[in-house]
Amino acid sequence: MCGIVGFIGKQEASPLLVEGLKRLEYRGYDSAGIATLSNGTIERRRAEGKICNLQQVLSTTPASGNVGIGHTRWATHGIPNKTNAHPHATEKVAVVHNGIIENFQEIRAELVKNGYHPLSETDSEVVPLLITYYLDQGANPRDAVSKTLKRLEGAFALGIIFAGEEDLLIGARRGSPLAVGFGDGEMYLGSDAMALAHLTKQIAYLEEGDWVILGREHVIFLDENDQEVQRDIKESAMSSALIGKGDHRHYMLKEIYEQPQVIGDTLSTFFNPTAQTISMPNFPFDLKNIPRITIVACGTSFYAGLVAKYWIEQYARIGVDIDVASEFRYREAPMQDGGLALFISQSGETADTLAALRYAKSQGQSILSIVNVPESSMERESDAVLLTHAGPEIGVASTKAFTTQLTVLACFAISLAKAKGAIDTACEARLCRAMAEVPSRTAEVLNHDEALRKIAQNVAEARDVLYLGRGSSFPIAMEGALKLKEISYIHAEGYAAGEMKHGPIALIDENVPIIVIAPMDSNFEKTASNTQESVARGGKVIFMASKEGVEKMADHCIATVTMPNVDPFVAPILYSIPVQLLAYYVAIHKGTDVDQPRNLAKSVTVE
Template sequence: MCGIVGAVGTGDIAGAVFEGLRRLEYRGYDSAGLAIVDDAGIIEVAKAAHARTSLAELKDSVDAFDGRGARVGVGHTRWATHGAPVLVNAHPHLDCTHRVAVVHNGIVENFRSLREELLERGHRLVSDTDTEVIAHLLEEQLVDEAPDVALASVFARLVGHMAIAVALADHPGLVLAIRRTSPLMGARSVDAEFVASDVPGVLHRATEFFEVPEDEVVAIGPEAAGLSRARRLEELVRPQISWTSQDVELGGYASFYEMELAAGAEALSQTVASLVDVDGSAIMDALDVDPFELKRIRKVVVVGAGTSYHAGLVGRFAIEHYARVPVEVDVASEYRYRDPIVDDGTLVIAVSQSGESLDTIVAVREAMAAGARAIAITNVVGSQLARVADGVLYTRAGPEVSVAATKTHLAQLAALELLALWLGELRGVLFPEEAIERRRALGEVAQAVGSVLEQTEALGATFRELASSQRFFFIGRNVALPVAMEGALKLKELSYLPAEAYAAGELKHGPIAMLDREAVVVALVPADRLRPKALANLEEVKARGATLVAVVAGEDARVTELSDVVVEVPATPPLLFPFVGVVPLQVFAGTIARERGLDLDRPRNLAKTVTVE
């Protein structure tokens, strides 16, 4: 959650930090704030706490900083964890002397005991946050220690996963940063150096990027050269970032959600192209796992959260079908607490758009500690998950700004499908020719997704008629069930309406009691052997008077006869139905939310990346 930016350089540093916060707003928008160290060695702070309008309000204050000669700035956009989203809890937080400014992403788990210690020693703490204790602890350490040593000393006392950036009034050419698990990267332009929570926060200025290691102080700015305990950017690993600032601009669309939804076919196509050679063979060079080990795995565990979890559920069908190995799929936040059975015959596949989801990272670490091998599927090169796992498959969806995932979900499905085919080939379940044929079929499904996206405007016009409905149910069988789950999640994320997903066969075991003329049921109907059973479920829904929306693969006269709304998608092999089946549900959720006057990019209470437990 939360987005932090630090910058040292020439020119409009306050403006550069503000622009970074604007581009990181998807990480949290409860409040926003910025601090500079001006040419008189004074820390000046501006804050705003009006939810989605916070940055607009903050802009006026930032403009007033112009001409102050600041070379240092730190900023923060907040997703509240400790303390209400009010002005006093907005970052940056200062110490008693107003000589230390701290921005922080994550949770200081032992902050209450640290706060009590500080109060006993006479410190004045004014907020309800966990972050403020960091500033006051630094105030004490800086009396006797150099800045980098002081930050390392304070960080050693903090329990939890976090990233911190610090500006100091006595060092107007320095920003210090440190992290544990939570994301943080370094960057450089011709006239400035940066730290930021995510790549989009610095794309507008930076030309070089750097991986910030865990538990090590990193220093940026001209004063970094004089520090003994801190690492400078040039000492760090440089990941290959291919994104550009144009990738995070709206490009004529009303929202990032709509723009990214429209890019789904391209994201799918690019991901397939990166993992399949021209001859149809698999490209798995980034998997630093001995193929012999993969041949002898006895179990696969897929972990993820939210949309990534739903992708994992689809992946289970592909892996079990193609590789004939049992698969468990777990919500990452629950996995390590159920005492899972893991050994050296276990392969863990961790799915995360950002590669920074804390629960997923922790789950992978614990499984690897028990002997498992781990493969990450992520959209961000050099992300924490990519570094923790044994190997990584990168999706090639480009940056995704909207909190609700669209194109990255399709790319995740593609990566899982291709991994399943490769495992099947490796384990001798599939002949190479069979695997090649299926990879080519996956490449062709991008065209099918494109044909569905061409219907976006027409689908939106149809779905608008349902915007006044208050209760939604999504049903599917087999591989269509995770699609139903993703559709329900999208509608909840964007419209805040009750939306539940059920296995269609479970309707008679309770959920059917909730169906009446006020309910809307969205049914997923692939072209598979279960279609007769799906038709029986549609009959049951129709008999209870609910409005029935059917997403059906290919033409089906009986589905059309039973349904109030029919969305026909291209017929595909059953295991590929999720690619074409999920797109109308993404359009559906966006349409309902837009008709209700809601923000498609910044749904309430949510953040794009969850970096706290």
């Protein structure tokens, strides 16, 4: 969840490290820090909170030197404060760490017994202390790191510098991603290619268990057995420009408004407008022979997968199992021979999802991943990948990544249904025409901005909010509730509308807004009936439906949002937009940090 960056070269390290950290702030912003070597001595600067606080510290007390490491933190062990901020250091070594050291208590107890006393509450601090212990026993830096790595249990990426070693920077990974960048007389470390895009496009990725020794003019890759290995250098497609907000107040709003474009970009990679057909890339497995599909994801991506379950089962007539990644692996689920496991992640680095992917692979499943980052770990470990084309998403609350995931999943469902012979040519053409309309219809939905801004003032006063939907609108209800929780800190829950009578209806009174997602589909009348049950108990209903649906229910609601009349197949994509905007304007009304909400990070790289 944290982000790390490292530099060794000719230039002053400090400004380059800070620039890299800005690119990694989506991974965490509880605290930040850097360490450099100045005349062979470790100089360390840290600050609680966002990177701008670290910049203020550096403006008054600069850290000079041509080699250094940096870190932006999402707290795991230890509260967010300066003491727990990285880098952690002794007089001999400084370390930045992303991940969790699972056996840190055992190591800490051993270190204390030997006179090495931690100053922080973190698991990370045992790493520099243990390296220092081995240095004090006479080991050189390379051997000290080797011995330390063999003691550590858990998932981690590390960046390490040593006092007196002006031409040495070491990195290591196990579970958490780490990239090496190549320059002219300079070398770089970063949690991902985005962190290094302002420095180089020449990137090599450490494989599982690898560690790397960097100097200004050389690089040595070693595997977990300390054997030298070769790793391919690739050309990164990441832009060197920091993504701006344009004329928008927040990244989240900018990304919401980018959705017509990025949905169109994503759709165009699969859709043939002349033939009105969807085409998938050549997979190393045959879609028509797949007996069952397992979908695994986390958070917003899980809700995209849940929509896909409805689509695939209805149109392709294949059974779909779906689970959150953090539960799936530990169930040790039996998996059908010849099955397809489908994983969804914006970053392609989500720790739980990666672990689940590896479990599914061990069970003989074909692996298909949907990711937004083409150079990610999931992309490299999958049999096949379908890319979303959302572009960099900076806001922590996912918006355009979600709708582009839905776009890819809809195209996949159509292609799968066609391969299985479960739909005829006429049905395929109807679904494809519906998909072709989505970008323009998305732009229409964005015209409700002002109306949703007014509705948000009412919702912002609530303590609890309910979202209701049926069928493929049920996952959108859950996603709407998640968005509201993430950025406004209001308690919200998404329910299947038909389940209201089985308990949740007891929550309803005149203080509980109820957002109903009700496209004009086969479930509309039942959803409308559930809505009237809520109104009868004093619920304040905000009804999202097409013109026909709004006209039927307007008299029962405190507010309505009129949506385009579209094929029910694509309704989940379009109805995602107003719930995103509503959450955004509620958060604005409450004055919360929209782009970087408390306790959250964009990419969850620890379990």
